[in-house]
Amino acid sequence: MNQQEYQRLPAEILFQLEIETLIKNEKYPIPEGWKMSPRSVLTYICGGKSGNMDITPKYIGNERLVEIAIATLVTDRALLLIGEPGTAKSWLSEHLCAAINGDSTKVIQGTAGTSEEAIRYSWNYAMLIAKGPSEEALVKSPLLNAMETGSIARFEEISRCASEVQDALISILSEKRVSIPELNMEIPAKRGFSLIATANTRDKGVNDMSAALKRRFNIVVLPAPKDLKTEMEIVEQRVGQLSASLGLQAKVPSVDVIERVVTIFRELRNGITIDGKQKVKTTTGVLSSAEAISLLANSMALAASFGDGKIRVQDVAAGLQGAIVKDESKDALAWKEYLENILKKKGMSYYDLYHACMELNQ
Numbered sequence: 001m002n003q004q005e006y007q008r009l010p011a012e013i014l015f016q017l018e019i020e021t022l023i024k025n026e027k028y029p030i031p032e033g034w035k036m037s038p039r040s041v042l043t044y045i046c047g048g049k050s051g052n053m054d055i056t057p058k059y060i061g062n063e064r065l066v067e068i069a070i071a072t073l074v075t076d077r078a079l080l081l082i083g084e085p086g087t088a089k090s091w092l093s094e095h096l097c098a099a100i101n102g103d104s105t106k107v108i109q110g111t112a113g114t115s116e117e118a119i120r121y122s123w124n125y126a127m128l129i130a131k132g133p134s135e136e137a138l139v140k141s142p143l144l145n146a147m148e149t150g151s152i153a154r155f156e157e158i159s160r161c162a163s164e165v166q167d168a169l170i171s172i173l174s175e176k177r178v179s180i181p182e183l184n185m186e187i188p189a190k191r192g193f194s195l196i197a198t199a200n201t202r203d204k205g206v207n208d209m210s211a212a213l214k215r216r217f218n219i220v221v222l223p224a225p226k227d228l229k230t231e232m233e234i235v236e237q238r239v240g241q242l243s244a245s246l247g248l249q250a251k252v253p254s255v256d257v258i259e260r261v262v263t264i265f266r267e268l269r270n271g272i273t274i275d276g277k278q279k280v281k282t283t284t285g286v287l288s289s290a291e292a293i294s295l296l297a298n299s300m301a302l303a304a305s306f307g308d309g310k311i312r313v314q315d316v317a318a319g320l321q322g323a324i325v326k327d328e329s330k331d332a333l334a335w336k337e338y339l340e341n342i343l344k345k346k347g348m349s350y351y352d353l354y355h356a357c358m359e360l361n362q
Helices: 016-024 038-046 063-074 089-101 125-131 142-149 168-175 228-246 255-270 289-306 313-324 328-341 348-360
Strands: 048-050 053-055 078-082 107-109 121-123 138-140 152-156 177-180 185-188 194-199 217-221
Touching: 016 038, 016 048, 016 053, 016 089, 038 048, 038 063, 038 089, 063 078, 063 089, 063 217, 078 089, 089 152, 089 194, 107 142, 121 125, 138 142, 142 152, 142 177, 142 185, 142 194, 168 177, 228 255, 228 289, 255 289, 255 313, 255 328, 255 348, 289 313, 313 328, 313 348, 328 348
Parallel strands: 078 194, 078 217, 107 152, 152 194
Antiparallel strands: 048 053, 121 138, 177 185
């Protein structure tokens, strides 16, 4: 596959060489249906060495949480990753599937309109009308395909689905089989089958999961980055990867630029300055690491398209304005207060950024 043709490639293709190297150098027992051992999956996710190759970290955070997630998938329990938006739930889910199965594409996207058929199966109605119910007319869901192949399916934003749709999973996760009464048959799950679901409780429009469904999962809560240094490392790595994959003709933001953006996000998100000395009025948005990454990538696009390829403070200020002011009546006031009471007093290193932000708020 020519990587230059596509905007975004699945993790198993993007990091194919790393996965192949880990499989080649495997030294530990491999669970049935897996491509590599749990130890190698951990190395792929958190980084390390495999032979002479440096494995890049895909998730920067609490390694123990990753170990718990991997160990869950060795058992017959499903895995539920919970956290605020932007805490790398989907990112971790994708890379776990890429390392374990070499396939992260069996995905159900949870929305308010997701139906039970998206979880179980549906029909090719033209064939159904012409020939009646048959295996040929059956359209299998990603979950059903995962059961048949003994692999892992992903369920993104499960809490966005209606409660009755969520509860369709209860019998599947308990019985490990799907009944198809129209064909008088059942499809059992092969060894290696599991499910990784993601959910957050911050966004509007989420539905509480029932206690019965939660009992079918091992739950791992992914926290926001614990400190400024860790978050900067995450943002720097992902901005570099995005720049390469999108072919942005601009210089990668300097450490100083990244530090200023992440500092502003953390202070507005946590409601207190980094040094803990002054309270800050929070905004309605989450201001996650993912949004900081998007902001800096967009600043690079501005610099490449309308400048000399070097990010200016005006590019960063425009991104900050768009990321922070989501609700004009509340966020605009909180942002202006932050500029005057916090950013203005941070000293010369923030002087140019402060003035660029103020120009947008005139």
